[in-house]
Amino acid sequence: MVQKPTVAPRRGMGRRTIGCILCALILILVLVPAAASAAAPTVIVSNYTVTPAVLMPGDEGTITVVLTSTATGATGSPLNIRLDTGTGEANTSTEMQENAYIESVLLASKDVEVLTGSFQDIGEIGPGQSFPLTFRIRAPGEEGIYFPEVWVRVRDGAGVRYPVPVNVNSAYALAKIPALRVERTVPASVDPGDPFNVTLILRNDGQASANDISVDVNATSGAITPRNAENYYIPKLEAGKESVLNLTFETDTGAPLGLTPILVTVDYRGADLAAFRQVATIGIPIVGRAEMGIASIRTEPSRITAGNPVDLTIRLENTGTADAESVRATIEDLPLPGSREAFLGTIEPGNDGPAVFALQADEAGEFDYTLVIRYTDDYGEHTVRQALQVVVAEPSPIPAIAAASAVIVVVIVAAVFWYRRRKEE
Structure with missing residues (x-):
């Protein structure tokens, strides 16, 4: 210092x-x-x-x-931070x-x-x-x-x-001199790939005007790029007045999670042409969001018939940009007996995991049910509900017919054999 x-x-x-x-x-x-x-x-x-x-x-x-x-x-200036949560209200940033x-x-x-x-x-x-x-x-x-x-x-x-x-x-x-104070409003969180806005407010708390004010905005990461200008010029800011700059940025879908800094450099002069500089760092919280969905559904055996056991495997996929933690899948409203819940743990972005349910197909018919997926990420707990259907076929009559035919053949063969022996006697 x-x-x-x-x-x-x-x-x-x-x-x-x-x-x-x-x-x-x-x-x-x-x-x-x-x-x-x-x-x-x-x-x-x-x-x-x-x-x-x-x-x-x-x-x-x-x-x-x-x-x-x-x-x-x-560095170099008092810097007030407010966070826009999207509800019109401002609160304090986590950083x-x-x-x-x-x-x-x-x-x-x-x-x-x-x-x-x-x-x-x-x-x-x-x-x-x-x-x-x-x-x-x-x-x-x-x-x-x-x-x-x-x-x-x-x-x-x-x-x-x-x-x-x-x-x-x-x-x-x-000599009376100017004193610029910078306030900023940043979003509470930014998803990778989403645009975001930053509001800069320059206030002159000094006793004289600030002249030739130059504001330079520099994103330190290639994952964040400005949508509008990077340099701003304010000819004069009177004592007690303020000037507002609205900045818009783009983010890359592969932006690393965490606090990404944006540097703001403010240069200005007093009435005596004395030069002043303030350098501030704006921390942008890049927070990914998990998105869970169904990748595939498979049964073993592939054709379900009444009276047989079946393994229902539903693969859950994370298509978001952050880990889905404590992933749990539950089956609701399915009348077939068997397991109803599967715990998958953590699924990283771009990966999937199987939820396996062991069921007993004790009756035939078309059964509607709901798959409920629960998981957490940095935004809290989430629940996804997906309506699905399973079809259980009637048992095939062919095995019964084949068994009956076999019995008949055996009876006929036995009768013929008995008849021949009686005739010989």
């Missing part, structure tokens, strides 16, 4: 020296916060207000700072569930007297959330520009030190 330098004029420094210091500070003292630690969530000082703007020596005033949570994977725990916030200065404002165990702040803290101060006895520092300590995260300029009756006014 890059720490902003702290520079404060000492007592006895001339106005010309103060002016030189201010020129240097204007280039580096910006409202755009330092990058968040990649290892753990943290916060940044996204805005500040000094009241009154110019203090007289010895006067009391307040400093109000706004702490904003950083988003996971984002942004980590909270930053703020242990303490202090205002430190050797020149400006801090009257009140030592905050301990503030608690957790979630992604995209912000809240203000106010410190009461007393200006030093000499005129000049002073820079008390806001120290933020975050549990398991990167600490923050942020200088706030305080003008004590100085003839040198601090």
Whole structure:
């Protein structure tokens, strides 16, 4: 994490020296916060207000700072994330569930007297959330520009030190600068092969206009391609205003599952032509969906006759893009006795598995039944119902006729043999 330098004029420094210091500070003292630690969530000082703007020596005033949570994977700016679930409402993305725990916030200065404002165990702040803290101060006895520092300590995260300029009756006014904040709305999940939309909202929370704003959108994976432009230009964004960009992307059917990043780079200039840059990472959750159906139906024997056992084998196929887990097939409304349920476990995309049912065809007829397939994927539990039919034929009369014929032949042969023996006698 890059720490902003702290520079404060000492007592006895001339106005010309103060002016030189201010020129240097204007280039580096910006409202755009330092990058968040990649290892753990943290916060940044996204805005500040000094009241009154110019203090007289010895006067009391307040400093109000706004702490904003950083988003996971984002760098250089506070980044709020909202997820569009398709119901018109927005909720928080799964990738942004980590909270930053703020242990303490202090205002430190050797020149400006801090009257009140030592905050301990503030608690957790979630992604995209912000809240203000106010410190009461007393200006030093000499005129000049002073820079008390806001120290933020975050549990398991990167600490923050942020200088706030305080003008004590100085003839040198601090230059007002822009501060862009990026909000985004992404879908809760994207199926491979489906298009999706991303909404970017650029808000200027600074005190001056942002000029020559350039937005560059770069998909880091070849499985995601933009349907519209990759570069956008906004001539000017006034303080307190916002601009909305609607982006559309295509996905490949073979897109890898997981969080796929899209990089958004925002470049802009202030009134003094000072250049600023923010780089944000948008995580697109690629989540496959399992689709279960019937691949084939086979019976053994192939011709079912009443009075015989039969094995009914139904092969279930996953035509989706994610694993189908806990696959279970059940037969309903079939009057033939036998097994009614088969457990197949996990079936990967493009594969199939057999559901085998051992039945007893104790009567003939055409029997309608329902095959119920239950399975789970990343979207939850699913149930598929398919109407099927099995035909059981009447037993063939040929075996009975053959048996009867054999009996008759035996009787005739026996009678002939008996007759010949009687005749010989």
